[in-house]
Amino acid sequence: MDGNKNAEELFILTPEDKDRITEFERRRMGENPSLEAQMLSWDARWRPEALDHYLSLGWSFGVKKEGRLVSYLLAQPFIFFRGLTQTLWVEWLAADSDENAQKVIEVIYRWARDKHFQSITLEESQDFARYFKAAPWAVESAQGFLVLKTSKMK
Numbered sequence: 001m002d003g004n005k006n007a008e009e010l011f012i013l014t015p016e017d018k019d020r021i022t023e024f025e026r027r028r029m030g031e032n033p034s035l036e037a038q039m040l041s042w043d044a045r046w047r048p049e050a051l052d053h054y055l056s057l058g059w060s061f062g063v064k065k066e067g068r069l070v071s072y073l074l075a076q077p078f079i080f081f082r083g084l085t086q087t088l089w090v091e092w093l094a095a096d097s098d099e100n101a102q103k104v105i106e107v108i109y110r111w112a113r114d115k116h117f118q119s120i121t122l123e124e125s126q127d128f129a130r131y132f133k134a135a136p137w138a139v140e141s142a143q144g145f146l147v148l149k150t151s152k153m154k
Helices: 015-029 035-041 048-055 098-114 129-133
Strands: 008-012 061-065 068-081 084-095 119-123 139-142 145-149
Touching (some): 008 098, 015 061, 015 068, 048 068, 061 098, 068 098, 084 129, 098 119, 098 129
Antiparallel strands (some): 068 084
């Protein structure tokens, strides 16, 4: 970062970011979340035990502006998944805007290409899948999954 507090920062999420993510998700739920929303958070993709798993792997990324998290993505590598040697599985993406969602998708896409992964895969049924459908890279729908090819493959 260049010392400008207003600058945006792309970074790899670590276990130390767990509270930052929880705070971000609570902001997304609103000032006074309903009991139903609170109960849904117990089963959310970003619940504490899921964060403990994903944040320790080094494949999850975030975007900060003015020191506040504005988007993040939880991911992990799968080896030999659906016939491919290396797939990056996206478990969750949350963003405060379409623009910030696209920034974290671009980071994960470039990271996967750099590490010679064959694809990025996620569940098509997830609300955040719309961000991937809007990405400039080829996205295929296959058996309930969205697949972004990150290498030349048939």
